[in-house]
Amino acid sequence: MNIDNIYIQDISALYNNIMNINILRADLFDSLVSGNKWFKLQFYVRDAMAAGKTTLATFGGPYSNHIIATAKYGASMGLNTVGFIRGEKPTTLSPTLTDAIQYGMTLYFVSREDFEQTEKIIAENQDPNWAWIPEGGYGITGAEGAKSMLTIKDTSSYDTIICAVGTGTMMAGLIKAAAPHQKVIGLSILKNNISIDAAIKALLTKEEANKNFEMIHDYHFGGYAKHKPALIDFMNECYKKMELPLDFVYTAKLMYGVRDLATKGKFEPSSKILVIHSGGLQGNRSFKKGTLRF
Ligand SMILES: *Cc1c(COP(=O)(O)O)cnc(C)c1O
Numbered sequence: 037m038n039i040d041n042i043y044i045q046d047i048s049a050l051y052n053n054i055m056n057i058n059i060l061r062a063d064l065f066d067s068l069v070s071g072n073k074w075f076k077l078q079f080y081v082r083d084a085m086a087a088g089k090t091t092l093a094t095f096g097g098p099y100s101n102h103i104i105a106t107a108k109y110g111a112s113m114g115l116n117t118v119g120f121i122r123g124e125k126p127t128t129l130s131p132t133l134t135d136a137i138q139y140g141m142t143l144y145f146v147s148r149e150d151f152e153q154t155e156k157i158i159a160e161n162q163d164p165n166w167a168w169i170p171e172g173g174y175g176i177t178g179a180e181g182a183k184s185m186l187t188i189k190d191t192s193s194y195d196t197i198i199c200a201v202g203t204g205t206m207m208a209g210l211i212k213a214a215a216p217h218q219k220v221i222g223l224s225i226l227k228n229n230i231s232i233d234a235a236i237k238a239l240l241t242k243e244e245a246n247k248n249f250e251m252i253h254d255y256h257f258g259g260y261a262k263h264k265p266a267l268i269d270f271m272n273e274c275y276k277k278m279e280l281p282l283d284f285v286y287t288a289k290l291m292y293g294v295r296d297l298a299t300k301g302k303f304e305p306s307s308k309i310l311v312i313h314s315g316g317l318q319g320n321r322s323f324k325k326g327t328l329r330f
Pocket residue numbers: 071072073101102172200201202203204205206207283286287314315316317
């Protein structure tokens with residue numbers, strides 16, 4: 037885990053120099069605690085420790101970037117971690133969950149129906165030593181942490197900042213941190229996620245909610261973690277051309293969407309664009325070997 041690994045890469049050539057586009061390589065922070073997850077977790081962990089809690093408890097799916105990030109980051113801070121995992125326990129654990137156990141996380145498998153009832157899980161597992169973190173780090177605490185994604189490097193010269201959106205916590209943080217001349221664009225990777233606008237607004241003050249931002253819903257490729265051959269081809273192309281590894285759940289859809297938007301004239305030719313590489317590469321381990329060229 038090293039914040040100094042993060043840098044800004046010029047990837048204009050990837051799009052044949054039709055626009056001036058750079059990418060914040062937050063994926064390089066760590067191979068497991070990657071991209072936005074450490075940023076979103078940092079103040080949850082700080083608050084938990086300040087309150088004298090010994091254990092972080094949270095939720096996620098079997099390939100969740102948030103689960104593995106909580107496990108590894110929690111362990112590095114000397115905290116115990118507990119993960120409530122969506123779905124029955126499989127006969128073979130995913131690499132993500134195997135790693136989470138490796139970092140000391142205790143896993144509880146919860147049926148899909150029960151998993152939706154977060155409040156009930158919390159009520160049934162009351163422990164004064166536990167600090168609960170919402171799934172995906174969603175919350176104002178998470179968004180406040182995500183703000184620093186725009187300040188670890190000088191990002192003032194960009195007028196457009198584009199990111200992938202799951203819970204919207206990172207995007208809310210970017211909106212909070214954005215300067216008046218900057219617009220934040222989010223590409224939702226969930227299908228028909230109409231509640232996402234309200235979910236983001238709930239993390240913003242009234243003034244922040246009046247800042248310049250936009251949500252785009254056209255690049256989910258069929259829904260969460262769904263993909264098509266064109267997306268896989270695109271991922272291999274990005275790696276071959278720019279040594280840019282992408283994850284298929286978030287950042288590949290983001291980068292594909294940005295190219296499509298560019299060809300449709302979405303951006304001014306003079307625009308300076310910064311896309312956020314929010315990490316998630318460990319999730320590519322769900323692919324059969326050989327699917328990806330990296
Ligand atoms: C979790 C995640 C996101 C989505 O972040 P939200 O704050 O939930 O919107 C985007 N990209 C990657 C790689 C992620 O792991």
